[in-house]
Amino acid sequence: MVVQYGSEDGKLVREGKDEHRHGEDVRGEIRSIASQPQRAAAALVEWSIAHPDGNLPARQQIQTRKQYTRSARVEDKIVEVLGYVQSVKERGATEPWHCRVLEVDESAGIFCYTTDFYVSLLVEHWETLMEHGLRLACDGTHDISNSRIKLIAVGWLAQHVPRQSIETTFVLLGFALAPSENHVAVRLLLDSLDAHVREHLGDGLRKASVAHIDGGPALVKAFVDFFGQDFQLVRSLEHVKRNIREQGVKKLTQSSWWTSTKRWVSKSAFIRNNYVFDRYWHHCFQLLENAGEANFVAYLQTEHFQKDAGVWTAAWRAAILDPGYGSYSLNAVDSFWKLLDQYVPEEKTLPLRQVMERYEHTGRVFQNDGKWSALSVEPSTLVTAAMVGEASAELSPRLDWKDDKQVGRMSSKTLERMLGQEATLMLEFNTGQENATKVFCKYGPSDYNAVEMEALFELERSTSSATVDAALQKIGALDADGFHPRRVSATYEKFTALYEEEGQLLESHRDFWQRGVTEH
Numbered sequence: 001m002v003v004q005y006g007s008e009d010g011k012l013v014r015e016g017k018d019e020h021r022h023g024e025d026v027r028g029e030i031r032s033i034a035s036q037p038q039r040a041a042a043a044l045v046e047w048s049i050a051h052p053d054g055n056l057p058a059r060q061q062i063q064t065r066k067q068y069t070r071s072a073r074v075e076d077k078i079v080e081v082l083g084y085v086q087s088v089k090e091r092g093a094t095e096p097w098h099c100r101v102l103e104v105d106e107s108a109g110i111f112c113y114t115t116d117f118y119v120s121l122l123v124e125h126w127e128t129l130m131e132h133g134l135r136l137a138c139d140g141t142h143d144i145s146n147s148r149i150k151l152i153a154v155g156w157l158a159q160h161v162p163r164q165s166i167e168t169t170f171v172l173l174g175f176a177l178a179p180s181e182n183h184v185a186v187r188l189l190l191d192s193l194d195a196h197v198r199e200h201l202g203d204g205l206r207k208a209s210v211a212h213i214d215g216g217p218a219l220v221k222a223f224v225d226f227f228g229q230d231f232q233l234v235r236s237l238e239h240v241k242r243n244i245r246e247q248g249v250k251k252l253t254q255s256s257w258w259t260s261t262k263r264w265v266s267k268s269a270f271i272r273n274n275y276v277f278d279r280y281w282h283h284c285f286q287l288l289e290n291a292g293e294a295n296f297v298a299y300l301q302t303e304h305f306q307k308d309a310g311v312w313t314a315a316w317r318a319a320i321l322d323p324g325y326g327s328y329s330l331n332a333v334d335s336f337w338k339l340l341d342q343y344v345p346e347e348k349t350l351p352l353r354q355v356m357e358r359y360e361h362t363g364r365v366f367q368n369d370g371k372w373s374a375l376s377v378e379p380s381t382l383v384t385a386a387m388v389g390e391a392s393a394e395l396s397p398r399l400d401w402k403d404d405k406q407v408g409r410m411s412s413k414t415l416e417r418m419l420g421q422e423a424t425l426m427l428e429f430n431t432g433q434e435n436a437t438k439v440f441c442k443y444g445p446s447d448y449n450a451v452e453m454e455a456l457f458e459l460e461r462s463t464s465s466a467t468v469d470a471a472l473q474k475i476g477a478l479d480a481d482g483f484h485p486r487r488v489s490a491t492y493e494k495f496t497a498l499y500e501e502e503g504q505l506l507e508s509h510r511d512f513w514q515r516g517v518t519e520h
Contacts, residue, residue, distance in 0.1 A: 030057050034065035037349035077147050077179040078109030080352045084177075085111050087353065096120070097363035099356065102174065102192035110185045112192040114174035115360075117367045121171055122156065123200050125377060129156070130203075132378045135325050136211040137170055138219055139333040140181040145352040152176040154189055157212065157332060158375040159324050168324055170332040171372050177352075186222035194226075210321070212330045214239045235315040236330035237269055240304055248303070251296040257288060260485075261300070265316075267489045269327055272319040272508060276459050278311040279468040283483035290482070396443065401490035407443045415440075424448045429457045437461060437499040447494045451475075460497045460508045 029047075036043040040062040048056055085104050093100040096116040103112040122129075140152035155172040174193045178185035194204035206227065213219040215235040223233055241262055249258050264284050271277045288297045305314050318326030341347065343362040347355050366372070395406040410418075418425055423445045429437045437460065439453040451474060458471040472478035477487040497508040 026055065026057065029054070030061050030065050033057065034062050037346050040066055077149055080145070080147060081109045081111050081149065081177050081179075082106055084353050084356055088113070095364070097360055097367055099360060102196055103188055105184070105188060108184060109177075109179050110188055111177040112174065112185075112189045113176075114193065114196060115363055117363055118155075118172050118174065119196065119200060121372055122173060122197065125158070125375065126201055126203075128377050130207060133209040133322065134205075134207055135322075135329070136205065136208045137330055137333050138186065138211065138213050138223070139330065139337075140186060140216065140219060141214060142337050144347045145355050146349055147352065148348070149352060150176075150178045150181050150185070152178060152181065152185055152189060153333065153336070154193060155333075155336075156208075157325055157329055158372075158377045160375055166324065168329050168332045169372070169375070170336045171375070172336070181216060181218050183218040183221040183225070186219055187225055190222060190226045210234060210325075212236065212325075212327070214330060215243070215315075233315060234321065234327050234329070237265070237316045237318065237327040238331055238334075240316045240327075241265055244300070244304065248296060248299050251293075251299045253292055257291065257293055257296065261288075261296075263489075264485055265304075267485070267492070269314075269316060269318045271317075271492070272506065273460055273462055273468075274308075274311055274313065275462045275465055275468045277313065277317065279465055279472070280485070280488060281305065281312045282465075283472075283478065284485060287483055396493075399490075399493050400486050401493060409443065418445065427453045427457075429454070435461055435499065437497050439495050439497045442494060442496055449494075452491055453495050456491055456495050456497050456508060459491075460499065 033043045033047045034040070036046065038046065040059050044056070044059055044062055047054070082104075085101065088099050088101055091098070093116065098115060099113045100115060101111070101113055104110065135157040136154065137157050138152070138154045140150060142151045142153070143149065144151045152175065153170075153172060154174050154176075155170050158169055158171055159166055160169050161167070174189060174196075176185045176189040190205060194206065198204045208227070210232040211223055211227070212234045213223060213236070220233065223231065244261060244265070245258060248261070249255055252258060261284075264280075268277060268280050271280060285297050285301070288294075304316070305312055307313070316327045318328065321327065340359070340362065343365065344355060344358040347358070350358075396409055398404045398406055415425070425441045425445050425448065427439050427450060429439070437457050439457050441447045441453075455471045455474040458467060458474070462468045462471065469478060472483075472488065475487055475491050477484045477491075492508060495508075499506055
């Protein structure tokens, strides 16, 4: 590789390929355009508007120059954060969308804040949240400003129907600015938000029933310190898969096992019965060990699983959570970050004060547009036109047992009509008993199979490892050749089991009635 250098203002400057062939004036224009925060094409358009008679460089020249141009980090993180805090204090929170100072740690450069608008949303829904559960969410992976200051967000989860499907949404409560994602910043944010909420409601964040977090050690430590060891923390399923891909794959001798592991994690997250989840992963671990992947198994068991009374479980299981609030729910926070990017696309290139000014006005736009004005926090109450049969049916995910094809899902109207015609869609087990269970075909009578439906009933109501293994053998998932996870997935995809437990109507796979929820 040949590296070329030139001189500019007496300094040595690295040049792009063939850049030295241009005159100094042209090179200056190229560098000036490339220094703009926009992409090369957008920067060229802006330059062309300002210089209609100028000698327009090619987009590729700008793009090449950008590869050698680094955005200057002109700010000291702590100094800039504290400078912004001082400006907020001097102005005060005179509008509902203005930043309100909650707490400041000057030595660490941590600033916690909220707005009256964000707090008013929690106050508005507080009674309903206390009845149906306050589910917090926190993510600390977002960088802003040209100093890459961390923006840590805490909020709560609800549901809405923005389009044709039910979706989980993240309702913001407060932010922390910090030089890095650390447990001190997260704990300070939780403490300060809790105190501020108590001023309005009398109760605080400790009334939450669960918190969805990205699984980073800083967040885990802060939430455990604040809520206690017994508080339920749900790790983001998307983040778990990402961590396995980025870290766990390094432990593999055959990288192809990553694809299988990702599928096992995704499918098993929705298995409700604890013994089924345990035996499923017991056999998966055996598959990996037999393939010589003992190091990878050790990594999985240490980082992503734990044993409870001798049974394998995981903090990313979705089936044990309320419908619509499974372990993919933290994706709603990722969607919120993307939404902020639309309103403030320059958030990573501007100085902190300019970014924060734009964030404040983004809150004003949210308030004016009525964002978060139509929320539901009750599990399993929202329906869509497709679910009741008033619109075309939604398609299933691509199913292994259907040769990777999608299948139209039955609406409640279709299901009611077929059952009225005595179509072979359902088998009932232990009728009249406490553990009575109905097993339905999800996609139509053509899938009816009494043996597999009975096996699903046995899997869902199993109380021991032995009964699970017997049911796995019945569907051909466990035989002399070993374990076949795809056959377990096929059974759970084709059928669903409904039963009552502790006064709740439960289901083997929640997407039967909540099939509009994004995570399914």
